Amino acid sequence: MMKILKRSLLLLLGIFLILTALVFSFPNQYGVSRSINIKASPDKIYALIAAPKEWKKWSVWNQRDPNMEMKYSGPESGAGAIWDWKSASQGNGGMKFFAVAPNQAITYELHFEGMGKPSTGAFTLENNNGLTQVTWSMTGTSEGNLMMKYFAPFMDKMVGPDFEAGLKNLKEVAEKE
Secondary structure (H helix, E strand, O other), rough: HHHHHHHHHHHHHHHHHHHHHHHOOOEEEEEEEEEEOOOOOHHHHHHHHHHHHHHOOOOOOHHOOOOEEEEEEEEOOOOOEEEEEEOOOOOOEEEEEEEEOOOOOOEEEEOOOOOOOOEEEEEEEEOOOOOEEEEEEEEEOOOOOOOHHHHHHHHHHHHHHHHHHHHHHHHHOOOOO
């Protein structure tokens, strides 16, 4: 009986060591990017992405949790605008807009409690023959966070569908208003 228990523990330890080595071989960097063409002017779209309060019109994250507690600070929109939230289903976190090019691009820092280093998100708007191509991207690093290192290779599959749904909602709102 002890021999079986000892072998089982050694087998579990071996599996754990192999999985740990595998996770350490995963890349430290991750990136997600999605684009959509919207039949609306860049200034109209920019107004919907540069003001955190406007995100509730199109973002899938707060739509998934109607009880999400949201707090805004700083300016209404653009550089320095801050959105913090607490959510049982979506996690606690926040974003701060830090670089803007009005009607062209906005960049933000995104953090979630317990997830280590923040990610950098960005929207770029490009006028394209009467349409505006909107690209939503996010990059980050998993350095120093074993859990994030495990998820890094899967970030595109995990976050990409949210970006796609958010961009689709943004398109509907921008083309309607």
